[in-house]
Amino acid sequence: MFLTISATGTPERPATDLGYLLHKHPDNAQTFSTSYGTAHVLYPEASAERCTAALLLEVDAVALVRRGKGKGRGGAPDAALAQYVNDRPYAASSLLAVALSAVFSSAMKGQCNARPELPARPLPLRVEVPALPARGGADLVRALFEPLGWTVTVEAVALDAEFPGWGDSRYVRLVLESERLTLSEALRHLYVLLPVLDDAKHYWVSSDEVDKLLRAGDGWLPDHPEQKLITSRYLSRRWSLTREAMERLELVRLAEADDSAVEEIDNAVAEETEADSEDAAEPEEKSVSLAVQRRDAILAALHASGAARVLDLGCGQGQLVQALLKDTRFTEIVGVDVSMRALTVASRRLKLDRMGERQAERVKLMQGSLAYTDNRLKGYDAAVLSEVIEHLDLPRLPALEYAVFGSARPKTVLVTTPNVEYNVRWETLPAGHSRHGDHRFEWTREEFRAWAERVAGRHGYGVEFTPVGPDDPEVGPPTQMATFTMSAKEEKAA
Template sequence: MFLTISTTGDKTNPATDMGFLLHKHPDSPFSAPLSYGTAHVLYPEADAERCTAALLLEVDAVALVRRGKGKGRGGAPDTALAQYVNDRPYAASSLLAVALSRVFSSAMRGVCKARPELPGQPLPLRVEVPALPARGGPALVGRLFEPLGWTVTADPVALDTEFPDWGDSRYVRLVLESDTLTLAQALRHLYVLLPVLDDAKHYWVSSDEVDKLLRAGEGWLPGHPEQQLITSRYLARRWSLTRQALERLELVRLAETDDSDVEEMDNAVAADTGDEEKPTPLAVRRREAIVAALAASGATRVLDLGCGQGQLVQELLRHPAYSEIVGVDVSMRALTIASRRLGLDRMGERQASRVKLLQGSLSYTDKRLKGYDAAVLSEVIEHLDLPRLPALEYAVFGAARPRTVVVTTPNVEYNVRWESLPAGHARHGDHRFEWTREEFRAWAAKVAERHGYDVGFVPVGPDDPEVGPPTQMAVFVTGETKDRKEAKAA
């Protein structure tokens, strides 16, 4: 079983620079023992114009059986003979994917200390896999790789060239070509999609496979048109794990969206009113309203749930009243951007002790989120499918149970005030719903009743007498918080 990765270059940018990225020198063949065989890396060609790295995997079928990882798996019938005589040593599968992650782990992470400028540079790449099981045929291979920027050639392999009437096998000879991808992106694509096409894994799939999938799929899987098929097959069709992964991927899309289009429409409305001053973006007005609600609650320890790129966390840090601000998001990419926005690496020790960024899914209870004074869900709920809202409701209002919860969401009635928004369209392509004021109030009232909160409503932005404000905000408070406020006022 083998795979080759080739690139081209010139004297200025020699193709052999790929050796720095792979952390394998072209003049030194590399071997690494694995639990099921041995992986070798060698370079059939390596000069300034063209460089090819080959990963050769020698699979020991007997070792697979003895370790209990080959029996009945890998698409082979569960018979004594099939444990030893099967396609695992000859066809790309999860075995090859694991070997990629072991021998090219730094390259997959995009790490290169010797040449730190190289990992972010796209390369002219050509990947060849001579024998790839493709359950779904060449058409599925194209559907998986083409949306990622690859030019795909998937030639079916005949069952027997001497007997063409027998037709094609389930294997293809795969060639992928691209000049827009980095090597790290290419390796992550292969790591996920090789076992997806084989539709089998040589090891038991446990819950940590969800984290592996999300790490390797970061930046491309959340928006892939075959996301559900990829997720299901990668996780060996285990529905509980697939559902967990899909929910987290949905929240990744949420974290990577912004409100720039909404802000532009809001500015256009302000300009139409004849206001000569520079209009205030709707996102800024939302943050101002949220900060005012938090200040009125007396909260000092605050959660920003679905914090995205950290705009609200940054605003809250400007107020010394908040002793602890925690941003939570499922996307490591969003949290990385938030960390850079906040300048955590340059922040003084005292200021840094006030802020924390956590990765987590809002669809699951998380003991780290308990005990806080307040939580904010700003422009979050409308990105979830309605059947998944109850899980978020329980995780926030039932399990974490902060004394105050602030929720903002678009008011769909206000959409008619934006001439640039076509009738019947949501403000953002990822919005699964947008509620009227009545619908939002009905949902909020039910949540408050179920979990022992009182709820009030605040308009955000210009409150139109006919259609209301562009953003609607609900402020939930527990009876304890209400009693404290009344006592303080007295």
């Protein structure tokens, strides 16, 4: 089976940047072993104007039979001959999707150490799949890909060109074109939708497939009009797994609520102002906005911790990332957000496409959900959750706690969140209202302290509390910050 990915370019942005993104040099033909055969990566053309990478997967049909996975659709027993005579070696399926993930894993994750600015840059892309099983026909192919920003050309393959009366087969030739998608997005679309169109997988679908689906579907699946069909087919119509995935997708969708203003929340404010949504209710006489005071407090705490490699979790439009970049003490800065739109704005704010090479090596923007563990976040000195936790439903907080404190385990974690007791000081904020419509809760100082101490004790951290903004003697500060520091015993064990 065969798939090509092409990019066009200019002398300033050559198409051969595709080789950096795929981590495969255009001058070399490379071979990779897979569980069911051999994958070859080669470049039929590679120039500044146009570059094409081809993935050729040679499937070992005998290996499929020996493992009991060559028995036809969904692995169900068919005629004995179907074990040996089937479309698995020739038509795009879950075999090709798994090969894409294995061979281009870094590209799919949006990682490029050599050119860190490239993964976030949209490319003029063309993807061609000559033989794709499409259970649902051309209409379904368009319904799956067009909402994602692809221009779709789909041609049905006749059963036999010499006998047109026999009609069309279930196979199509697919061409996808787009100028506004990143390579990572394109690969994740293919990884999920190729087996969805085939409506069969070559391996047993277990519970870990839900996590794979949500990782690959980050940023596009929660709002896809065919979400239910995609989820059901990807999980081989296993109802229990489909229900779990749909519930988790709904939680992600809710977490992205109010995204019409590009995450117009406390840590993702409109680009033209330094103040966030809660600062609009701040007394006018304040000369320094609360947003600025909060960033200053975070920077001071990071300096005190001695951190050099920092995560900004829920980075929004990148205001804190921008402030960190101005300080050379921070050698690596990673911004993570669930919203691709917010990351796009952050990329523009930081001018990643025009940033010098040395500066670009210090910063990276990644899409990710804090509700799931992510190995990319391990090994950092510090992590910041600035005005993030209040945007999660309370039942989801334990997932975030484990992802940050139990899995990523930075040496220092800074968490800021509104102090609800201070709300009475803002005359323009109606009684009983939150500072922002997307806030799922706002804690008192006592509630925040109880949560932070519980989390610290559970995961081997100490915690201290710092007021941010004017510390009112009656109601406390407008923002409260907790600084979690890993205990010496835990740090040594890590």
